[in-house]
Amino acid sequence: MRSILKDERTLARCHIAKMLLSQSETPHISFHTPGHKVNDLDITELSYSDNLSSPKGCIRAAQEDIAAILGAKQSFILTDGSTSGVYSMLKAAFDGGVKRVAAPLLSHKSFFNGCALLGLAPVLFEAPQGSIPLPVRLEDAEAALSGADALFLTSPDYYGNIPDLPAIAALCQRQGKPLLIDGAHGGHLHFTPALYAGTYADLWVDGVHKSLPALTQGAVVSAKTQAWGEKLKTAVDFFRTSSPSYPIMASVEYAVKYPRNLQLETLVHTLFSDCSCVRVSEDWTKLLLFVKNGFLVAKGLESVGVYPEFSDENLVCFYLSPATSAEELNGLKEAIRRLEERGETLDKKTLERAPAPQKLQNIAGKECEWIPLAGAAGRISAGFCGLFPPCLPLVFLGERIEEEKIARLQSATGVFGIENDKILVVKE
Numbered sequence: 001m002r003s004i005l006k007d008e009r010t011l012a013r014c015h016i017a018k019m020l021l022s023q024s025e026t027p028h029i030s031f032h033t034p035g036h037k038v039n040d041l042d043i044t045e046l047s048y049s050d051n052l053s054s055p056k057g058c059i060r061a062a063q064e065d066i067a068a069i070l071g072a073k074q075s076f077i078l079t080d081g082s083t084s085g086v087y088s089m090l091k092a093a094f095d096g097g098v099k100r101v102a103a104p105l106l107s108h109k110s111f112f113n114g115c116a117l118l119g120l121a122p123v124l125f126e127a128p129q130g131s132i133p134l135p136v137r138l139e140d141a142e143a144a145l146s147g148a149d150a151l152f153l154t155s156p157d158y159y160g161n162i163p164d165l166p167a168i169a170a171l172c173q174r175q176g177k178p179l180l181i182d183g184a185h186g187g188h189l190h191f192t193p194a195l196y197a198g199t200y201a202d203l204w205v206d207g208v209h210k211s212l213p214a215l216t217q218g219a220v221v222s223a224k225t226q227a228w229g230e231k232l233k234t235a236v237d238f239f240r241t242s243s244p245s246y247p248i249m250a251s252v253e254y255a256v257k258y259p260r261n262l263q264l265e266t267l268v269h270t271l272f273s274d275c276s277c278v279r280v281s282e283d284w285t286k287l288l289l290f291v292k293n294g295f296l297v298a299k300g301l302e303s304v305g306v307y308p309e310f311s312d313e314n315l316v317c318f319y320l321s322p323a324t325s326a327e328e329l330n331g332l333k334e335a336i337r338r339l340e341e342r343g344e345t346l347d348k349k350t351l352e353r354a355p356a357p358q359k360l361q362n363i364a365g366k367e368c369e370w371i372p373l374a375g376a377a378g379r380i381s382a383g384f385c386g387l388f389p390p391c392l393p394l395v396f397l398g399e400r401i402e403e404e405k406i407a408r409l410q411s412a413t414g415v416f417g418i419e420n421d422k423i424l425v426v427k428e
């Protein structure tokens with residue numbers, strides 16, 4: 001934890017971290033939780049440490065600063081990941097009268113789980129897809145929104161795609177429907193308001209642990225107006241833990257206040273913009289390397305101590321943040337140059353692969369069973385499963401399972417929705 005709080009000037013502006021650091025120096029005999037009894041930064045709600053569920057001191061000051069930086073009326077620190085932020089946004093929308101939510105098919109599983117928990121009906125639409133998912137189109141969002149009460153989008157997504165947010169926000173405004181943005185991958189974008197979820201959304205999540213230097217699970221959920229803020233406050237209380245981690249809270253405040261690293265952003269563009277096998281999108285933190293075999297390339301890189309975020313058949317994703325060092329980025333460029341020399345890379349332009357649209361069956365009320373994945377071709381899936389990460393469904397609920405998708409699930413290093421090599425399907 002202390003090794004994360006390295007930037008002294010940022011630290012000097014952090015209410016929670018300063019409280020923790022100063023108290024950790026004082027005599028302290030613990031007859032309270034947590035059970036490790038060590039007087040360090042991992043404490044509980046004490047007389048001096050404020051309380052996340054009814055903040056009056058350093059946590060309140062931190063949340064007010066965060067809201068001001070993010071352009072929100074109210075912001076809430078989360079120690080349970082963006083997942084609880086997505087649930088909270090959906091509940092706030094539900095409490096505001098929303099019953100049907102339009103969303104791209106490739107939304108994170110927290111969206112589908114949140115809808116299931118709250119009894120919200122997802123109105124799904126497809127985004128165009130090449131070798132990777134592409135940004136959602138305004139016309140698709142518009143068609144779906146006409147049959148829904150709110151729009152839920154992910155921006156940026158795991159691949160660095162950012163949809164046309166100004167046009168989409170204007171669409172929601174015209175129809176008088178709220179816009180919810182899952183910015184689990186966009187915590188760093190408050191530096192560039194034109195690309196930032198908070199510039200456009202009524203409710204949005206910043207997953208600061210992914211693209212800013214916060215501890216894992218650190219996130220923020222925010223509301224644009226007082227009215228949405230009130231609903232969000234109630235909703236957040238439903239989903240967050242009653243024992244929030246102080247190190248995570250402190251790191252969230254630190255991460256939001258962490259300075260922009262313009263030198264690194266410039267270096268990314270200088271090193272990779274003319275590299276035919278690497279895509280640098282508007283969201284500079286996700287570098288996509290196109291290769292002949294993503295799994296093998298990732299394995300090879302790991303053998304020399306370089307760990308990418310995830311890999312897919314033809315893709316390796318490298319996830320950066322303002323805390324990435326220029327030296328390591330130069331090293332990555334060198335490693336990619338060697339892959340190019342060995343002919344292991346692909347030109348990003350040649351990767352046009354448009355899969356057939358999903359045809360989903362309504363399986364409500366049908367009996368289900370777990371069967372071996374290897375024998376599941378042709379059966380109807382009774383759940384969502386996919387590669388982990390990126391944790392987007394590859395096989396959808398109600399979809400007829402294809403051989404090709406089974407092969408992808410079998411060759412992946414991490415998956416979700418598969419238990420002991422079995423998949424949940426509708427009984428025949």
Ligand SMILES: Cc1ncc(COP(=O)(O)O)c(C=O)c1O
Nearest residue numbers: 080081082083108154182184207
């Ligand atoms: C788009 C998206 N939304 C939400 C989440 C959930 O975030 P967390 O793991 O912080 O709960 C993720 C996680 O990868 C994600 O990719």
